Amino acid sequence: MRFSMLPKVFAQMFKKPWTNKFPAKYIPPSTTKFFEDVGAGKAKIIPAVETPEGFRGKIQYDKEKCTGCKLCLRVCPSGAIEFKEKEKKIKIYLARCTFCSQCNDVCPSNCLSMGNEFLLADADIYSKDLIVE
């Protein structure tokens, strides 16, 4: 059989592409302008593929519940968590976070959980979006 791949290739030609064109069908000439338009209601964002249940996204931190026991600092593989001595609370640098959720497992007061947010790219590693406190 010489062209065993051909039927599949032809079938593929008439299928819709699998790729979800997020956030827009074509790259906008200016990303900031595109988001301004979205804010003004002129343009629409194509929604992202939904994350499955139990997805490990941006960490959610419930500051009220935190007792400052420092256990998460001991198990964090990348050292992404800093302890604020004065307040006895923690500060998580998401730029270093590996999304293993080990801090969630070890937390005795269940103040940490994994959220659904995954759009975390940023040019500045110390930007406000990338620090959870």
Next chain:
Amino acid sequence: MKEKTTSKTTYQLPIGPIHPALKEPVMFEFEIDGERIVDVDVSLGHVHRAIEWTGMRRNSIQIIYLAERICGICSISHPMAFIRAVENAVDIEVPERAEYLRVIQCELERICSHILWAGVAAHEIGFDTVLFLTWQMREKVLDLTEYLTGNRITKAILTIGGVRRDITKDHHPKIFETLNYLKDNFDKLRHIFLDDKTFQLRSQGCGILRYEDALKLCAVGPTTRASGVKKDVRVDQSYAAYGDLDIKHITPDLLTGQVNGDVYDRIIVRLLEIKQSVELIEKAIDQMPSGDLVSEPKILKILATIKKTNGEGVGRAEAPRGEVIHYVKFNGESEHPYTWKVRAPTYNNILPWIPMLKGEQIADIPIVAASTDPCISCTNRVAVIDGNNNYELNKEELHRLSVEKTRRLMK
């Protein structure tokens, strides 16, 4: 080792350390006679990442996630071997349900890795449509992995004494949907890989590793099984729940009735292993007993036990590429290991390249090199640096050399 086989003069062809045909830095020095490879020399050591050194400054829970990052594709096998080494050193009994869950995760990873390899092999001989077909299949498996563990590649699912997430009845529909998709597409994949003339032309009788060479050079994984050596940690040691699952060595003679040890046989072995893995997952889900997920839910208790432990442990696991060995030693003083040693499967599959490549043509180098599924940066464990040697050529040194040359010429 280097001997002249012809009266003609041979020439040398260096490929690497950085080369478009290679996925990772490795250096080949070929002795070429016309189009034929007369001799090969392989040198490694371009991607040392000091993983073991980093691990010795972290506690065992942190090392699990470091071990995951030794290899992006074997991100279950490395932590698996490390965890088994720690469990061996500290004497932790793993609950039976956790052992079955580990098997499911390991086999999912094997399916992913073998399908990925099949695509890369097709790409190496210029059959790029197959690359996209295989990666389409792999995407389904990755989606399932994400659904079961929360991450696509670095799954972070294993822990010392068990696993971190359960597979319940709610997960079953999606798992069986993906497995059925794989089974439906498996025959198509097998037809394309094994019956297509393009593949037969390029892979049959190419890159032969004989049975004796495979034994002598300690090849591991599908590379050695394709040469007829029955070597598989899952069968020989039957770790995790593999003992209950009736698993057999996969050798190419199961399909074709003969063992040639060429690239074609390696394709057969990997394709059959995809099928075997799908069956293993089905069996594991079917036979899974109920019970605990971890032997000790309190991570700090485990760390405290490790701190008191004075001893060593060895963990072996069958990665998609072969046997992974992790050795770990605790000295009873800190929770950081005193020593951590990793041996990745590619380390054993490097020397078999030499008999495989000898006598082949230059154009066969990419497919033969890819046929062992090399993972070079996983292999790099040691970098030898000669402290007394100064490699820097500064202004004074250059001036001195220049003066010396002038004096030499003046003589």
